[in-house]
Amino acid sequence: METFGVWIAAILTLFIFSFLYKENPFYRFAEHLLVGVSAGYIIPYTYYNVFVPYAWNPIINKHEYILILPAIIGVFYIFRFSRKLSWLSRYPIAFSMGIVGMYVPLTMQANVLVQMRSAMLPLTNINTILIFIGTVSILLYFFFSKAHKGLYGKFTSIGIWFMMIGFGSAFGYTVMARISLLIGRIQFLLKDWLHLMK
Amino acid sequence: MNFFERMQNLDRRYIFILVAVAVILPLIFPLGLPTYPTPPVESMFQHIDAASNRKDKAILMSIAHDPSTMPELYPMEISMLRHCFERNIKVFLIGFFPQAAAIAEMALKEVLEDYPDKSAGVDYCNFGFKPSAIMIPIILGMGDDISKAIETDAQGNKLENLPIMQNIKNYDNIQMVVEFSGGSFGGVWITYARAKFGVDVGCGITAVIAAQTYPYLQTGQLKGSLGGLKGAAEYEKLVDIFAKPQKTFSRKKLTDKQYLKQFPLSKTTYKYKKARIGMDAQAVVHIMIIVFIILGNIGYFVMKGQKK
Amino acid sequence: MKRQLPLIIVIGLGFLFVIHVFVPHPISQDFFDWFQKWIKVISPFALSLGIMSLTTVHYHKIKKKAPNWPYSYVTLIGLYVTALTGFIWGIEEGTPFMWIFRNLNVPMGATMFSLLAFYIASAAYKAFRARNLEATVLLIAAVIVMLGRVSIGNAISHWIPDATIWLLNVPNLAAQRGIGLGVGLGMVATSLKIILGIERSYLGGGD
Numbered sequence A: 001m002e003t004f005g006v007w008i009a010a011i012l013t014l015f016i017f018s019f020l021y022k023e024n025p026f027y028r029f030a031e032h033l034l035v036g037v038s039a040g041y042i043i044p045y046t047y048y049n050v051f052v053p054y055a056w057n058p059i060i061n062k063h064e065y066i067l068i069l070p071a072i073i074g075v076f077y078i079f080r081f082s083r084k085l086s087w088l089s090r091y092p093i094a095f096s097m098g099i100v101g102m103y104v105p106l107t108m109q110a111n112v113l114v115q116m117r118s119a120m121l122p123l124t125n126i127n128t129i130l131i132f133i134g135t136v137s138i139l140l141y142f143f144f145s146k147a148h149k150g151l152y153g154k155f156t157s158i159g160i161w162f163m164m165i166g167f168g169s170a171f172g173y174t175v176m177a178r179i180s181l182l183i184g185r186i187q188f189l190l191k192d193w194l195h196l197m198k
Numbered sequence B: 001m002n003f004f005e006r007m008q009n010l011d012r013r014y015i016f017i018l019v020a021v022a023v024i025l026p027l028i029f030p031l032g033l034p035t036y037p038t039p040p041v042e043s044m045f046q047h048i049d050a051a052s053n054r055k056d057k058a059i060l061m062s063i064a065h066d067p068s069t070m071p072e073l074y075p076m077e078i079s080m081l082r083h084c085f086e087r088n089i090k091v092f093l094i095g096f097f098p099q100a101a102a103i104a105e106m107a108l109k110e111v112l113e114d115y116p117d118k119s120a121g122v123d124y125c126n127f128g129f130k131p132s133a134i135m136i137p138i139i140l141g142m143g144d145d146i147s148k149a150i151e152t153d154a155q156g157n158k159l160e161n162l163p164i165m166q167n168i169k170n171y172d173n174i175q176m177v178v179e180f181s182g183g184s185f186g187g188v189w190i191t192y193a194r195a196k197f198g199v200d201v202g203c204g205i206t207a208v209i210a211a212q213t214y215p216y217l218q219t220g221q222l223k224g225s226l227g228g229l230k231g232a233a234e235y236e237k238l239v240d241i242f243a244k245p246q247k248t249f250s251r252k253k254l255t256d257k258q259y260l261k262q263f264p265l266s267k268t269t270y271k272y273k274k275a276r277i278g279m280d281a282q283a284v285v286h287i288m289i290i291v292f293i294i295l296g297n298i299g300y301f302v303m304k305g306q307k308k
Numbered sequence C: 001m002k003r004q005l006p007l008i009i010v011i012g013l014g015f016l017f018v019i020h021v022f023v024p025h026p027i028s029q030d031f032f033d034w035f036q037k038w039i040k041v042i043s044p045f046a047l048s049l050g051i052m053s054l055t056t057v058h059y060h061k062i063k064k065k066a067p068n069w070p071y072s073y074v075t076l077i078g079l080y081v082t083a084l085t086g087f088i089w090g091i092e093e094g095t096p097f098m099w100i101f102r103n104l105n106v107p108m109g110a111t112m113f114s115l116l117a118f119y120i121a122s123a124a125y126k127a128f129r130a131r132n133l134e135a136t137v138l139l140i141a142a143v144i145v146m147l148g149r150v151s152i153g154n155a156i157s158h159w160i161p162d163a164t165i166w167l168l169n170v171p172n173l174a175a176q177r178g179i180g181l182g183v184g185l186g187m188v189a190t191s192l193k194i195i196l197g198i199e200r201s202y203l204g205g206g207d
Helices: A002-020 A025-040 A042-061 A065-081 A086-097 A098-117 A126-139 A150-193 B003-008 B011-030 B037-051 B068-085 B098-112 B132-143 B147-151 B185-196 B207-219 B228-243 B274-307 C004-022 C028-065 C069-090 C098-126 C133-148 C151-154 C159-169 C170-193
Strands: B058-064 B092-097 B124-129 B176-183 B201-205 B224-226
Touching: A002 A025, A002 A150, A002 C098, A025 C028, A025 C069, A025 C098, A042 A065, A042 B098, A042 B124, A042 B207, A042 C028, A042 C069, A065 A086, A065 C028, A086 A098, A086 B124, A086 C004, A086 C028, A098 B185, A098 B207, A098 C004, A098 C170, A126 C170, A150 B011, A150 B068, A150 B207, A150 B228, A150 B274, A150 C028, A150 C133, A150 C159, A150 C170, B003 B098, B003 B176, B003 B274, B011 B058, B011 C098, B037 B201, B037 B224, B037 B228, B058 B068, B058 C069, B068 B098, B068 B124, B068 B176, B068 B201, B068 B228, B068 B274, B068 C098, B092 B098, B098 B124, B098 C004, B098 C098, B132 B147, B132 B185, B132 C028, B176 B185, B201 B207, B201 B228, B201 C004, B207 B224, B207 B228, B207 C159, B207 C170, B224 B228, B224 C133, B228 B274, B274 C098, B274 C133, B274 C151, C004 C028, C004 C170, C069 C098, C133 C151, C133 C159, C151 C159, C159 C170
Parallel strands: B058 B092, B058 B176, B092 B124, B176 B201, B201 B224
Antiparallel strands: none
């Protein structure tokens, strides 16, 4: 069964690689199968790992009947596709959105205040000075309420250079990531399927 | 059409063939290039290693990716599980996508083949799939009581009844949360678990987002980071030369050739060196892409000059 | 009722959660415990939306015989056969459900994304041009990172990995921080708009 599985996996891998030559029915088959199979995981996992422990067991086995209320609210999601009753689906969405309240103080803390504090370290060496100048110039570059002219414009243009280095680094890393994904698949074909690797 | 124009309009399928060859050849004929660990990976290793043999500390691996990024992230997950099992570190796994939960199952099975004495509910616990819609309530709830927030493991067992949960109550007992993701570097954990409860966070990420982690590494909001296949390769090496022989991390040993000689790559099982083997091909393709960029630009400037 | 009540729920919960962050009172804790229990019961139903949507789209494609409609059968069969195996044999390691994951989902998912490697190499040759000074800086930074992240860079000169580390830790850090601060402030502003009832698009159209 294991060898059969490896062959199936290898054939499907080649089906998708065939797109590199041109689009063809093998690729389309694999593409559609991938969409279906990927979504197929949602149903049993949700049933066993979420619905049973969080809804079924408390209501049926522990008799926490109050939880029937959120279960009914949950069922309202299904009305999203109904023309007349789609407004009911707003209730479960509203419950999920409520937690956004926490975003405000916690995002402010984690993504703004802590980051700002570290941007204002004592300017004791060239690196901290560069980080400070880079951060401030980028922030000013995105400040559109003042025209980027004169000295101010020159300072904001420094931000562009920092961003270009940032984008360049991200680009270098992106190339790396894409190649790594290919390496993983070729390793599978050469090692697990063809046994060409030691 | 002159030579440069022809080169500029080269059918991309020739380039595809070159890429395939540049990946295949170094995998069949390995170059044996060395792996040099970098500070974010060393820091992650040390932080996790500090929980070895501790009954009151555990590592939480949050798997937040699907198979599309497995070539980069799966070797990290395998290595981290191996590290935890070698050094007797309690480990929890949680998946916030259905496929992430399946990846956690797969990784556990693969590593457990070499650690038959490790058992579920005692040495490790897979919390299973929890939908991303309740990710934030679960992350916050774990700050008060992990058993109450998670409730059941992947097999449906009540968490509070499991032996692994003895001495484990909340984030005070979590040595580190490590998020493995293709699109986020532990952002949710940093924003909620760290900002509210102060838990240490690390990440295993695809190289695509690796550049974004640096501000968070500097602030200490990230205690460590494994970036892409290289990060995985570095972690594999650290597990091989420190965790496996039951040694603590030492930078001196890392540069000691005599010490390193004891751990040739050939002695390691394939699954624990997959990333390091892949890095040979990675190096060759990087060089090839740099050559492509240079050639492309030469053609561009020559043609620009001719047009003038 | 149709629009106002859900909006009141969002605004009410939103403010209660802001308070919950700052007030560790038992009442605040009880509120959070209640919310946690309810949202866990609501959440599994959300996932049904995706399945229903996928099924409807492909059902209509087959019904209307839209272009490539026979492939819709492949998607639907893949979807329901995978789900069925999970219900019949369970979802643990060693079951047919995991066999499908290992031998169908993993290879196809990973290969689909690996195609990008070919296109990025092709783009490197055909599109990445040093058209101006800014683009040149971007390309140089990219080349340094590409070299410095593999051991060949080290073999050429130890300056390359050193330069890479500096590049990532100083100018890149500043750039990511500047952008990140903007994103962070944007997230806070959007969240505020939601809990103040200004942003309502998540409720959808209609009455």
